[in-house]
Amino acid sequence: MDLQRAKEQVIEYLFDESFPPIVLLSGEWGSGKTHFVKNYLMDAPPEEYRVSYISLYGISSIDDFRDRVLSNAYVQSEYRDKGQELYDGLKSSLNITGIVAKFFGDGGLTSGILNALGKPIKHSLLSRISKLILIVDDLERTSTEKLIGEVLGECLNLVEGNDNFRVVVVANEKHITNKDVLEKTFLNRTFLAVSSKDMMAFVDSEYKSLLCPITKAILSNSIDSLSLTNYRVLHRILHRYKLLKRKIDGQGNSEIDVIPSLSKLIEHITLVCNAHFVHGFSKDELLSRSQRSGFNNSLVKEADKDVSQESRKELFSKIMQSSFGQIENYLIYYCLDLSTIPDDFINLFGLSLKTDPVDKLLSFTYQNMNNEDFSQLVQYTKDQFLFIDTPKSIVKWARVLDTLVYFAQNEYIAETKKELISHARIKSNVEGFFRLEDSLNSYDISVRSFEDVEELYNERKKLVVKSSRAKGFSILQERLVESWEEVSNDIFKVYDHKPFLDAVDISVLVKGIVDNWTYNGVIVFGQFLAARYKSSTIYEYLIDEFDAVKSLESELDKCAKVMSESLKKGRIMELLRYLREAIEYIDNSEKQKLEK
Template identity: 25%
Template sequence: MNSQEYISEPNKHIEEYLDYYFSGSKKLEYAVLLNGEWGSGKTWFVKKYIEKQKKQGKKVSYISLNGLSKTADIDDAIFKSIHPVLASKQAKLAGQVLKGALKATLKIDLDEDSKDDGSVGISVPDIKLPDYLKINDKFILVFDDLERCELKIEETLGYINYFVEQENIKVLIVSNDTEIKESDHFLRKKEKLIGATFNYTEDQELAIRSILEEISSSDLKDKLISKILFITEIFNKIAYKNLRAFKQTIFDFERFYRKDIFEWKGDFDQDIFEKLLKSFLILSIENKKGRFDKEILRFKKDEYEGKNAKDNSEKVILKIMCGINSRDSEDFMNKYNLGLNEFIISPNLWNEILNLNIIDKSKIEEELYEVYFRFKEEQPTWLKLMNFLDLDECEFDELVELAKEEVENHQLENPSDILHTISILIYLKENQLISFSLDHLLPIAIADWKKFIEVNEKMRRIYDHSFVEYSGHYGFIAKEIPQFSDFMKDIVKAYEDKYSEKDATRASELIDLMENNSQLFIQRISLTNREENYYYNYPIMKEVNAQVFANKLCMIKQSDCMSSLYGLSHRYSIQASFNMYIEEKSWFNQVEDYIKTNILPTANKITKARINLRILPEISKIKEDAEK
């Protein structure tokens, strides 16, 4: 055997011994124990070795002892492994379950009556089994996860010993002995059963390569294999030696990967691919370790003692830019020598991707452009000013004047640029590096920000606290300065104002939906699990003209009318941190009064019947239920 034929070069001595142990029919009367830490790759090694044995004509039964609590459970697992057809429910439905004497005396409850049915024979008169299914000198038993078996360890070893002593079956046991509490009884059983013990040496690069080889996309597979040293370095930096977690992360990245999101003007951007790959590996595996506080990149909120708005030292500025605001966050950023902006996309979006399993391609592309691709054209003035300590005085003054003019002349069209420009100017003013007043710039910036910010229909207010700390993955350098805090309060208010400015349009759309799509009307105003529940906690109905609503309710088809009323009933039945009925009670009463006093007296007999028999009773019921 040359070195290229070994599964793992550092563990070739193990493979050579197993080849000797499993070859021929010599009665050795002992089992082999392979130890290795969780996530070291030992199970991967064993399964690769099993594949080689099967190619040589061996019949292998691989059993994970994880969670098994009775010897009958192990019997069942072995039987199903050896005879998957006989163990299937289809075989049980064939009529007569054939019973006899199994050479290894495996007692199986085939009737599912919790009573042993005796022994199932390996040769059955009515079913001729292929020779390769019979237990003979080519049969191998592999027991994995010994330390995770719920039986007493000595009882498990005694059970396994039967196969070795009585049936001359070759057995490999795989375990993590650091998790096993050794007792005198255990040591005696182990000494009797185990004839050779090996410790698996982690062959990290090979294990990682084997995982990457399982990727379906040849394009992504080639890209990742070409960066295997880069990936291995990150894996070691994370220091979570769990290949299962790594494998899951790689498959998650495969699901995340879309070649075109890494392209800019038709060319694949290798730099952003590597940055996102690095971020994905770090955040995903750290998250699996339980590193974060419920959400990705959310840290414990202990107060960072070194913050000082008056301090313009490079160290403090860098911490602010990196999004460091606590010891916990600083420890994490220092571990990887990364700032918040170097994780590329926002914590909220990372949380969607890694915790909620939502891959929204449009959001990802939008954020990648905002924080990376647009900067490939030209760095904004504010970002150049962030490095003011490295600028000469002339260059500094030119950039300050340019930033001032960009605000005054309404040249900033990106909301993030507007906020960061004001932030850096306030910081420089606070630290007496500029002398002109900023008072006239703030209203201009607020108006321009309001003009260019896009309103999210489901978000009438900005609740995210991080909004006032950073934007575009760069922390606001002035976030601790009162003038900037007041400016951001005005910014938040500007968003609320812009949101409410569309209320008349929203009200008009709701009126149309009552007739044209009453189900969507229900979803818009009710608390449901649908994305269209825009206004369930927003008193939008107060913006709807009560008379117009009442007329529409009495005019549309009966089914649409009742659907609309059902939507209001569901809306007002929710008792949470908000109570829409209290908010809209006056409006709802106006609707009822207008129907009674203006529509009902002049309506034709059919409309009157609808109002008296359906509409008004339902309105009364809604009020009664809401006021309980």
């Protein structure tokens, strides 16, 4: 229902003398019920009526509810001018002059007075509220079903005992178990069904200058195609997009091709947020997704066992269709608040560059090309990027290879998947082929559509990280061998969530620990490792040094077995205890990853 029509219907119900003036405004989570109330209903009634809004969140008893109604009715600023008039009437009719007179001279009731007043006086005050429309929000968030019944019963009593008292109750009735109490209370209901037009009106109202005409059109098309009607999810989409746009705008005259990049981002953020927050697809389901290779049925959540795998797969394919190609894994983490914007966001989010033809291929803008231009773009990409022996980002290289394999699989190009990967493996097996990078997490390559591409990426990634970090780690290793105290501050600052042990010669480190390290250094190092691997995110961040930790434990264990009892052996045994605790966390992390 159009929001304007919904407003008119609620007002009609409230002032229809054929029925008690109490209306249920119902809608699903995120349908904009509170937004509708505050932006459409608050100013809607006749001038002589006031509107009072209360939320039931935190209400624990029917007395709490009555006090909140009284407080809003008599304290809110719109009614204070009538305070003295109200007080005079109360004094004459109730003959109360003591505590009420003491506190009531400003025209409002304070919470202290409400606590002091007895129930008979409160009931009398409630019955004398005039010309008021009370909006009661968050009914389903009330603490118990019993209290829901009591609140609705009180609302019905108020409207039936006072011709000038009207109530709108706002709720997601799907979350209220006792349907009978709803049937007994409400003869009139308005269900808030939001349209795409309403969603875009919200965008225009709350984010006036955020979108350009192109990105606004893309968002509107996405909302239409996804049937997205959840305001909260839309707000999240626009907030995530706003932060990224600010980051891009802050780049100044950078190499980013802004409009194609923003167009891609607004669509991909919308797809991810809709899939996760509306349809409940988990992080792992989203990371396993692919428009190219299909959906991983093994990741269907426990909560969805009543939904067939096939129908869930069909839903996933339907709602993840993109006009701009594959969605980057880093962007998925960002949309789900699992990471901040990375420093290398241009590359990791797959943004288009002004002067790089390869980005046209990655951003799927080739779709509007003719055959000749497309063929030239593919050939340029192979000759000047994929197979040429010049330093390049391994992440971008893997994404390009994956895209060309996709082309081969779908017969856009003549080469086969096997030919492309074989050629890429040969060409990339030379020093200097990739730009050195000392931190590449397991999800840096987002495509993962083709296992052969991911396998080759992981092979080359290890070499890239090892070569890159070997340059910077030679000095670090020398200091580490001397003592933990010598290097611990740098480790805490730089490598708290980044691997470093995999770039260290373990046999050299073991000799340094045994021969050079102090007791305090050994113990603090052990505690550091045990705490380091306790985190639930170690697989994503520290997988590259898992083997190094296990190797360190093994080598130290060998040393300890040939040592006689001594202070030196004692501290090694304590370090081994911490290492085995760390390895237990590592094993659990690897097990959980396999189970997924």
